[in-house]
Amino acid sequence: MISALNRLVDLVEEHLDEEPDVQGLATACGTTQYHLRRMFSSLAGMPLSEYVRRRRMTVAAADVVRGDADLLSIAVRHGYGSGEAFGRAFRAVHGAGPSDVRRDGGPLRTQPRLRFRLTVEGSIPMDTRLINRPAFRLVGHAARVPLIHQGVNPHIQQHIASLPQEAHVRLKDLGDTEPAGLLQVSDDVDPEGIEGSELTYLHGVALGRDTPTPDDLDSIEVPDGTWAVFRTSGPHPQALQTTWAATATDWFPSNPWRLRRGPSIVAVLERADDFTTATCELWLPVEPA
Structure with missing residues (x-):
């Protein structure tokens, strides 16, 4: 994966005046565009699209300062159809x-x-297990919220707080398969993980595929497949977010697996009354690399 990411950087440099063929490179490297973009944004700290824009403007700035061409010509040279854009x-x-x-x-x-x-250097062993799961269903209360990388997401907090206590009790009684307990589900996440982009957040539980789903609840169908499950414990949500980041920096580069499309799931196993500390499981959908 490290080699693929460096080849992606080279591809960007070779085609700064146009969009890089990420799909073609991913195929040549034996991976997927989805996984390549997710790993790039996690490790670089910015989406690929933002890196391309910054590199393009870095090179364009040299042309602007040099002053050997008019600004419209420079704009066209760097892939823009107008001086305004x-x-x-x-x-x-x-x-x-x-x-x-x-x-x-x-x-x-x-x-x-x-x-x-x-x-x-400084690596910390990660408590991980791999599980092959038949198809199941996630059901609960869903909302569209913006992606926030650090700290508590107030939009998710507001969504959960808006649910009456009996809704939580009802969900707990409904769940009948792994991941167990009340779940925090993120789906339809932008592959580049752009902060502020919208995702579907579902507060719910997991049901076996044959378990009837109440008509008044939202649902996400999850196909059969393999899941990497990471256990985390400590200050919440900091410990969980640190582990999430470490999957990109430590686990995926060191293991023959890659992300596949699907929801990411957080199961809260234990927590303090004020939720300042918690033991959680992070479930990520994976496939052989």
Whole structure:
């Protein structure tokens, strides 16, 4: 995977004036575009699309400052159909328009070319198990919420708080298969993990495929497949978010598995009354790499 990510960086450099063929590269590397984009955003700390934009504007800035071509020609050279579109992208990265930078020589914000390396220094063993699960169904109360990487998501908090206590009790009584207990389910997540992008959050439980689903509950059909299950314990949600990040930095690069499309699931096994600490299981859908 580290090699595939570095080949992706090379591909971006070779085609800064157009969209890189991520699907073609993923196929050549024996992986999927979905997994490649998810791993890139997790390890780089930004979506691939944002890295491409920053690198494109870094190179374009040199052309702007050099002043050997008009701004429209530079815009076209870097894949933009108009000076206005180029100007908006340029300002978003550098904080100033191309005309201002040409006049003043700055400000400029450079995005260095990325290079991925796998290190094992300071690694912490991860408590993981692999489970083959037949198809099942996730049922509960769903809402569309923005993706937030760090800290508590207030939109999810608000969604859960809006449910009456009897709804939680009802869900607990309904669940009849693994993952057990009340579940925090994230589905339809942007492959690049762009913060602020919308996802479907479901507060619910898992049912066997043959268990009837109440008509007044939302449901997500989950096909049969393999799941990597990571156990985490400590301050909540920090311990869970740290483990989630470590799946990209430590576990996937070191194991012959890759993410497949499907919901990610958090099962809360134990928690303090104020939810400041918790023991959880993070379920991620995987397939052989």
